Amino acid sequence: MPELPEVEVVRRGLERGVAGRRICEVSVAHPRAVRRHVAGAEDFAGLLRGRRIESAQRRGKYLWLPLDSGDALTGHLGMSGQLLVVPPDKPTETHLRVRLTFDDGGRELRFVDQRTFGGLQVVAGGSELPSTIGHIARDPLDPDFDDEDLVRRLRRRRTGIKRALLDQTLLSGVGNIYADESLWRARLHYDRPTDRFTAAAVRELVGHVRDVLRESLDAGGTSFDALYVSTEGVSGLFERELAVYGRDGEPCLRCRTPVRRERFMNRSSYFCPRCQRRPRAATC
């Protein structure tokens, strides 16, 4: 379940591991991994072969690698995707989907993805934000993130606060784990209506989101079930610092009330029923 901190760890690994290198061979082991590349796997491989990777960029949970051709290799890890930089003689992973070798004969880039929610695609545009990612908002750690713009846009919405936090066109990088952690820190129930937030409350919440993302990034991210790892195959350590996510029935770290898990948006929401009081009336 890679969210911003996990994807940023991967981006840094790609910057170190593949930036400045020239792609040699490309093999697509599973067509679903390049389904967003409408022209097909052959076209995908052809656009990569012989190209030099210039750098590694990120917008929200999306990654992109600008190429010397003016195109960019874009990727999303989905639920279980991994981009590994490994020695060529390392045995093939069970869920290897795409493999890129380099003309220097060094470590290769492998896209491994058990659930295949993720995928790769080549898009025109180079170092510009790829058009396929254009709708994704900046994330709260981005120096150009505009807090006041978020305040305005969020308060105009007529929805629950957690839905808003998960909306990548409003702010990006936040998924289920960091949404729950941020709401717990802000003592807000996930269904609190956005149109009743004061500007100050939005600013405070964004501050908590930023803190959680930064602390997790410093810990190398959260590795719940070993499906998330860095390009070196290393797990993150933030799981041990989670206050509510995955702690159903365990005591709230502030008030000892058992943490509750509820079904929400076809997934789980973890919260403290005492610190995070449900709004009086449901959103209607």
Next chain:
DNA sequence: ACCCACCCCTGGGCGC
């Protein structure tokens, strides 16, 4: 323009 339900996918865990 906005909101939201649905769907894609696989393997681990669990009940029977």
Next chain:
DNA sequence: TGCGCCCAGGGGTGGG
């Protein structure tokens, strides 16, 4: 021991 069901959930899509 094995089968079948549930669960993890990001994001694109299409209907309201």
